[in-house]
Amino acid sequence: MDALTRTVVPPKPALWRRWTSLPMFSYYNRLMAVVLLGNAACVLMVVDVHTITVETLSGMVLINLSVAILIRQQYLINALFWLATRVPLAWPLRVRRSAAKVYHFGGLHSGAAVAATGWFAAMVGVQVARHLQQPGSVSSAWLWLSSVLLGLLMLIVVMALPWIRGRFHNGFERVHRFAGWGALLLFWGLTLLASSEASTPLSHSGSFWVLVLLTLSIASPWLRLRKVAIKQTRPSTHAVLTRFSHTTPFAGSSTAISRNPLLEWHSFANIPAPGEAGFRLIISRAGDWTGRFIEDLPSHVWVKGITTAGVANVETLFKSVVYIATGSGIGPVMPHLLAAQVPIQLIWSTRSPRKTYGDELVDEILRAQPGALIWDTDERGKPDLVQLAYGAVQTVGAEAVICIANQALTQRVVHEMEARGIPAYGAIWDS
Template identity: 70%
Template sequence: MSRAQTDIELPAKCARWRRPGTLPMFSYYNRLVMLVLGANIATLVYGLQVGLWWSSNDVLQTLSGLVVANLSLTILIRQQYVINLLFWLATRAPTTWPLAIRRSLAKVYHFGGLHSGGAIAAIAWFAALLGSMVWQRLAGTGAVSLTLIGLSTGLFGVLLLMAIMALPGIRARFHNAFECTHRFAGWAALLMFWATTLIFARDQNPSTALTVVLAHSASFWMLLLLTLSIALPWLRLRKVPVSLVRPSSHAVLVRFDHHTPFAGSSTAISRHPLWEWHSFANIPAPGARGFRLIISRAGDWTGEFIEQAPTHVWVKGITTAGVAHVETLFKSVVYIATGSGIGPVLPHVLAGKVPIRLIWSTRSPRATYGDALVDEILRAQPDALIWDTDVLGKPDLLQLGYTAVQSFGAEALICISNQTLTQRLVEEMEARGIPAYGAIWDS
């Protein structure tokens, strides 16, 4: 990067009243949460207006349906095939469309807001359902067994535990506990939902055959679909061989040959499939079979992986689209990566589907990741700015990013870094009118 390029002045941020959509509290994620909650509140208000909640004989059926509807949204929006479909639909827009539309479509990776909103609403409706069951039991106005109330109370406790563990502060501090809770408590909740569904159907229709009741129950069929959705990734569980190259004690390059994923996707791997799973960006090479992952030391699991290199790892599900997959919505893109964040960026650099300008900030890139990887990047992107922090110190990535966007004429910036830096760069860029994207750490 020449001296002239680095002299581009960073403008002031727009006034807050002119950019409310760029503030974290108004993120697309939070907007989707509010959309779901708003729809549920509207349903609640409508029920109050027509007297549904206290006069209808079918109030338990209605509340049960609302729980299942929100639960379905919560689970299905995280299904890998659904995620890939959402990304596929969002990226169908041609680059001839107005940038205002394309920059909004590129926020597709905020779909987790539907997951969170649905989960909150499902728990709230379940609390109302449980309260209604207790009231009807005490009043003697409905067929509600003590078994159903007891099982529902336990299920409500499990759902609350999962919700508490998913709170951002708790999830970040106790991430392994969060993952285990979501996995094992989630399975327990699914089994308990099946039990409550069967008992509820029996209690509400004691004189009709259970099979007949279930055949006409929308909740039963949705629960069946949700069970299949949850089981599907595990039905694809397999142990595959890997080969590793360790250029340093900080990083390892893992090679897979069992299939070739698409650029912009990720794969979840594990050494013990019932416990920890970690997702890494796939690095396929154009015209070559297989793919690589870059794993850098960032905790106990990655440290053990580097020091005690396995010959096989477990994989499950299918490769899933990630944030950088939205690059095709833009005519040109600036990528900012730090450290092993080069992993999610490299497949796009190699594929060359979109004109790219790369800024990579890392410690001793050749010593850490190997000459072969650095040379591969430079062959594909000769103009890449590789900033060695051991030699040059920490860069002003905001200034570098803005300069690159202006000098390259890029339509958008994508940042792959740690949570703090990613959120800061995305907000700072968007506050200056530049579409910016980066992971949101919502799972």
């Protein structure tokens, strides 16, 4: 421990040599830019803006809408992680470090959602212009449905802006859910209306089959909605250990739980133990919902969908990894400690770990990794986790750092490591 605190972190290289490590050039933003630039290219090179048709605009809306929805499908997310982590350890580090950015797939979702909204706005504009030039050429029903739909799409986009989503997260979640469902119904309404006005069977419409696919994708997690029994252990007023027995998930996955399935969902990292059925969650006091959960322990909670891969799954792309965790961030790290698929050096910074999380949990961590550095902030104050992370990388020769902490600290550790050429990963708070 003392050796790590004496680590001298070298200064960052010149900006021109590390510009790709800046947050604005994250893989999330790059993927979003690729989608938006691809759509812009269609406008500039493929689409003749003077003769553009409603059918062309509708096709672009559906393409982007499909990408936005399907990339968030749980089965597809797990498939993306599986595919990315097939990269062999023998491949160059630069390839593996890029593959490990798979969890930035949300950039495709955001870019496609914005593009779909833009194309739909253009389609509404074209139809309104036609209506003004030739009254009666566009039905009033179409204009009303499309106007309401455009309003919903714009509301979803605005609420998803990072500074709004972060400040009003519950509002963002509910708008995303209910406005999203409303938008899907309105897309169905427009499709049925178009089929009726054209007197063509629905089965002959490509839009119909795309909407069938998207509806099934959105509905699939809710088709697995169920209320399950849980057992609780509350080692302190700050945290509770919740045990589930209805399934045994894979290490590195997460489960969303709710006490009111229509209003609010919260995801937590699953902690399965090798050779044991079921799994645990660590739920710590981090807001109103978790506070109420800890104070009024429920006997059942709602779950839906399937367990989904998380950022720490990328550990298998590296020969060894340093984990930085703070507080209940130990939850996403524990299954990887227990599975021991990769050599790990753990640095866990938390206040009074035994008092907060219980002797049993701390002892379990130390059995899995006797060399873990557990930093008690009540005794030693807050550490410089950038210094500790860099020192641990140099000491054990790790290839990457994975940080599970609050947003500000995660972003700082990831940026500071990346700026010095060390692959680093952490949650990106895009949902």
